[in-house]
Amino acid sequence: MNARVLLVEDESLVAMMVEDCLVELGYEVVALAGTVDDALAALQRAAIDVAVLDVNLGGTPSFPVAEALEARGIPYLFLTGYDRSAIPEPLRHRYGLQKPFRMRDLDRALHSLQAAGSAAGTGSEGDAAALR
Incomplete structure (x- = not known):
């Protein structure tokens, strides 16, 4: 079964490019959201295995989406134009x-994220190690 991905990106051209990459890599993009509200709604209605988040969604940080993913134990990564320091420490x-x-x-990062999640259950510690 292909991993089901939530893609959170507000720039339509970038979203289309990333979605195409994900599909080519064998992932199923089950939801595409350009706002925090849309992403949170997608989490409520779609089965998600992994998520890819842009940090800045039209001037609004995607961190509430990241926190919701953390609470649900769903692995995710930030795909952003910012460097690591733009993301809150937690x-x-x-x-x-x-x-x-x-x-x-992208393929390598997602595989590492999923492998760490499988090896460590759904805990974020294993996911964190995969992205370091």
Whole structure:
């Protein structure tokens, strides 16, 4: 079964590119959200295995989405134009890739994230180690 992905990105061209990459890598994008509210709603209605979050959604940080994912034990990573220091310390272990990125780097980051989640159950400590 393909991993079901929540993609949170507000720039439509970037969202389309990342979605295409995810599909090409074998993932199923079950929800695409451009706002915090849309992403939180998607979490309520869709079965999500992993999420990819942009940090800045039209001037609003995606951190409430990250916190909701943490609470549900769903692994995720930030895919952002910002560096690691733009992410609050409690969520910094989820820093994944800086834009622009290579598709193989996205594939590697998602595989590491999922492998760590499988090895450690659904805890975030294993996920954190995979992204360091």
